[in-house]
Amino acid sequence: MSANYEVRGNVAVITLDNPPVNGLGHATRLGIAQGLEKANADANVKAIVITGAGKAFSGGADIKEFGSPKALAEPNLLSVILAIEASDKPTVAAIHTVCMGGGLELALGCNYRVVQAGTQIALPEVKLGLLPGAGGTQRLPRVLGAENALNIIVSGEPVPAEMLAKAPGQKLFDKLVDANVLDAAIAFAQEKADVRPAPLVRNLKAQHPQREAYFQFARNMVGGMSKNFPAPLRCVDAVEAAFTKKFDDGMRAERELFTALMFTPESKALRHLFMAERAASKIPDVPSDTPTREIKKVGVIGAGTMGGGISMNFLNAGIPVTILETKQEALDRGVATIRKNYEAQVKKGKLKQDKYDQRMALLSTTLNYADLKDSDLVIEAVFEELGVKEAVFKTLDEVVKPGAILASNTSTLDVNKIAAFTKRPQDVVGMHFFSPANVMKLLEVVRGEKTAKDVLATVMQIGKKIKKTCVVSGVCDGFIGNRMIEQYSRQAGFLLDEGASPEQVDKAIEKFGFAMGPFRMGDLAGNDIGWAIRKRRSVEKPGMRYSKTADLLCEIGRYGQKTGAGWYDYVPGKRDAIPSPVVTEMIDKHRASLGITPRKISDEEIVQRLVFSLVNEGAKIVEEGIAARASDIDMVYLTGYGFPMHRGGPMQYADEVGLFNVAAAMKRFAKNPNDDAEFWQPAPLLAKLAAEGKTFS
Numbered sequence: 289m290s291a292n293y294e295v296r297g298n299v300a301v302i303t304l305d306n307p308p309v310n311g312l313g314h315a316t317r318l319g320i321a322q323g324l325e326k327a328n329a330d331a332n333v334k335a336i337v338i339t340g341a342g343k344a345f346s347g348g349a350d351i352k353e354f355g356s357p358k359a360l361a362e363p364n365l366l367s368v369i370l371a372i373e374a375s376d377k378p379t380v381a382a383i384h385t386v387c388m389g390g391g392l393e394l395a396l397g398c399n400y401r402v403v404q405a406g407t408q409i410a411l412p413e414v415k416l417g418l419l420p421g422a423g424g425t426q427r428l429p430r431v432l433g434a435e436n437a438l439n440i441i442v443s444g445e446p447v448p449a450e451m452l453a454k455a456p457g458q459k460l461f462d463k464l465v466d467a468n469v470l471d472a473a474i475a476f477a478q479e480k481a482d483v484r485p486a487p488l489v490r491n492l493k494a495q496h497p498q499r500e501a502y503f504q505f506a507r508n509m510v511g512g513m514s515k516n517f518p519a520p521l522r523c524v525d526a527v528e529a530a531f532t533k534k535f536d537d538g539m540r541a542e543r544e545l546f547t548a549l550m551f552t553p554e555s556k557a558l559r560h561l562f563m564a565e566r567a568a569s570k571i572p573d574v575p576s577d578t579p580t581r582e583i584k585k586v587g588v589i590g591a592g593t594m595g596g597g598i599s600m601n602f603l604n605a606g607i608p609v610t611i612l613e614t615k616q617e618a619l620d621r622g623v624a625t626i627r628k629n630y631e632a633q634v635k636k637g638k639l640k641q642d643k644y645d646q647r648m649a650l651l652s653t654t655l656n657y658a659d660l661k662d663s664d665l666v667i668e669a670v671f672e673e674l675g676v677k678e679a680v681f682k683t684l685d686e687v688v689k690p691g692a693i694l695a696s697n698t699s700t701l702d703v704n705k706i707a708a709f710t711k712r713p714q715d716v717v718g719m720h721f722f723s724p725a726n727v728m729k730l731l732e733v734v735r736g737e738k739t740a741k742d743v744l745a746t747v748m749q750i751g752k753k754i755k756k757t758c759v760v761s762g763v764c765d766g767f768i769g770n771r772m773i774e775q776y777s778r779q780a781g782f783l784l785d786e787g788a789s790p791e792q793v794d795k796a797i798e799k800f801g802f803a804m805g806p807f808r809m810g811d812l813a814g815n816d817i818g819w820a821i822r823k824r825r826s827v828e829k830p831g832m833r834y835s836k837t838a839d840l841l842c843e844i845g846r847y848g849q850k851t852g853a854g855w856y857d858y859v860p861g862k863r864d865a866i867p868s869p870v871v872t873e874m875i876d877k878h879r880a881s882l883g884i885t886p887r888k889i890s891d892e893e894i895v896q897r898l899v900f901s902l903v904n905e906g907a908k909i910v911e912e913g914i915a916a917r918a919s920d921i922d923m924v925y926l927t928g929y930g931f932p933m934h935r936g937g938p939m940q941y942a943d944e945v946g947l948f949n950v951a952a953a954m955k956r957f958a959k960n961p962n963d964d965a966e967f968w969q970p971a972p973l974l975a976k977l978a979a980e981g982k983t984f985s
């Protein structure tokens with residue numbers, strides 16, 4: 289049983305006890321129901337207090353139970369709340385630390401609520417693509433009014449209890465205490481033990497003087513902000529039902545909307561994301577209690593595009609940074625860029641002047657390696673050439689104190705080779721940030737063959753501190769993200785060869801949900817970057833097939849926005865991508881030289897070929913152990929490559945489509961003479977799962 293029962297004086301105390309956050313799983317629900325029965329049967333008990341053990345009142349329904357028969361098993365949450373409401377003896381919720389989702393709904397079923405200051409109150413179901421399904425949309429408006437309740441339900445954001453306790457006319461909390469909430473709730477229960485009838489939220493009336501106009505306004509606001517996600521608008525529908533229907537009818541309306549949302553791909557994607565995010569922070573062979581090294585001072589080598597952004601992450605977290613360069617001008621340029629970025633934030637009101645001053649005061653610069661000798665972590669972000677990295681790491685090995693972590697931000701080079709330049713390969717790791725490094729959430733933590741476990745644990749910890757989503761990758765060319773994007777880019781090229789235009793490809797994948805298609809993205813990042821990689825590839829993997837259109841584009845100097853022309857034309861000073869007749873002619877000529885007759889390609893084929901190319905390479909990455917789990921790949925794509933959130937990542941999307949269907953499509957693509965038949969053989973892991981009717985997750 290995951291709820292404890294005891295009697296203190298004449299008050300029964302039911303304590304939810306399901307670590308880590310007292311999720312309302314089946315055993316906990318049963319424990320509460322049985323506690324209520326006991327308390328009601330005990331003549332000595334005059335009132336009942338419900339509270340939570342450990343670090344939460346309750347984080348809500350047990351997310352880990354979703355989709356399993358246990359989630360629906362009686363007593364379900366609605367039955368438990370009904371039992372609380374039906375109790376002969378007054379019930380008091382003693383709320384502390386975290387009270388969310390079903391936890392708040394449970395508290396709203398009690399007659400009274402005593403809350404401890406500092407408690408985070410939320411109905412975060414919308415973040416899982418759901419709405420509160422155990423009365424939250426019906427009861428919260430009755431105690432907080434339409435505006436406050438709707439804000440909480442539609443945003444899913446936590447609100448401090450003291451703020452709500454001070455809201456005019458609120459009936460959510462009966463008492464706010466600074467500490468010892470359980471004692472306060474017991475005393476409160478004793479006070480109210482004989483009050484009859486005890487108040488019930490369901491008996492309050494939900495009223496709004498301009499209901500229709502208000503909810504129309506809310507729909508307009510919410511609809512505009514919730515593209516691709518159905519839940520926020522359904523939240524508005526459910527809350528409005530509290531104002532238009534009798535309580536029980538409103539509850540039924542809420543239930544229907546909740547159940548429908550539970551089966552949407554968007555909700556599945558968001559629930560997957562919640563679990564994937566937490567799973568990514570765990571490394572199978574590195575226990576969570578692995579001791580970590582202390583990181584109090586950071587060195588960054590190179591003040592270019594990446595070095596500056598990387599430094600800002602640590603400054604933002606209050607960690608001093610020293611940047612090293614070879615020339616004073618490069619240092620000055622780098623610091624000026626950091627300053628400019630912060631000043632822009634101050635101008636927009638996103639950063640206070642004193643915070644800006646504090647951050648800049650933590651930054652120092654040097655041309656001398658000796659100034660890095662006391663650093664706990666040094667991150668190298670110099671030119672992407674192995675020889676340059678070798679010189680840097682050999683010098684770091686000589687100068688920096690023992691036990692310091694030496695990291696490389698390389699995007700393509702072999703971290704094992706870099707580690708071998710030092711006499712301490714166990715201390716070397718890849719920290720692959722994404723550009724702009726101060727903005728992008730993703731940090732690929734590249735584990736070398738010899739990287740020590742405590743180094744990994746430390747980097748994961750510091751990554752979290754600087755607010756990154758860390759995903760561990762083994763060493764391979766391109767690590768997880770770039771290795772996959774190469775296949776995606778190859779497909780984009782083949783599509784042009786076969787008859788699609790850059791704008792058709794971009795539009796199709798943008799409609800699927802990507803913020804930017806591959807060609808607009810190429811123009812933004814610079815087409816010359818891919819060109820350099822392909823040149824290297826032609827030496828390393830001479831047989832690899834790819835479309836030459838991107839090379840031809842670079843040969844005529846169309847690198848993208850920075851040269852005023854790329855796959856598209858650009859008007860100086862503007863970023864609008866204008867289809868280019870020059871590019872159309874170039875593609876047509878190239879196609880003709882290949883002897884390909886252009887064909888009409890459907891948007892569906894475009895999306896499938898682009899997305900399934902990610903999936904097939906992703907499956908190989910999981911099988912090779914480069915990623916620990918398929919959901920890590922989804923995290924990489926959601927946080928680093930603009931994969932649409934509502935699809936849950938490439939691997940989750942493939943699960944949703946069905947791996948059998950995905951493999952069948954790949955076999956079809958393999959028959960296309962203008963594509964790469966070898967690549968389209970389903971990866972063995974994918975083929976196996978498809979044959980067994982299983983999914984990646």
Ligand code: 3HC
Binds near residue numbers: 309312347388391413
């Ligand atoms: N059920 C089960 N496990 C949960 C959980 C929940 N509702 N909420 C959090 N957890 C687990 C996490 O999976 C994680 O487990 P792990 O250690 O095995 O990885 C652990 O608790 C700690 O979670 P965090 O890393 O997120 O810890 P934090 O301290 O940063 O945050 C929290 C705690 C604020 C509770 C945060 O986890 C959170 O926001 N949880 C989501 C709560 C939520 O969405 N509740 C609504 C559920 S849906 C619902 O109630 C439906 C109802 O209306 C019918």
Ligand code: NAI
Binds near residue numbers: 595669
């Ligand atoms: P950049 O060219 O903007 O900056 C490199 C900086 O390093 C320059 O300021 C240069 O003066 C300095 N430098 C060169 N040799 C040095 C040395 N021996 N000692 C000290 N400083 C030296 O390059 P960028 O884009 O910042 O890339 C740096 C690293 O980050 C590369 O390894 C790159 O592959 C990687 N990377 C780049 C990304 C990007 O989008 N630009 C994304 C992720 C990784």
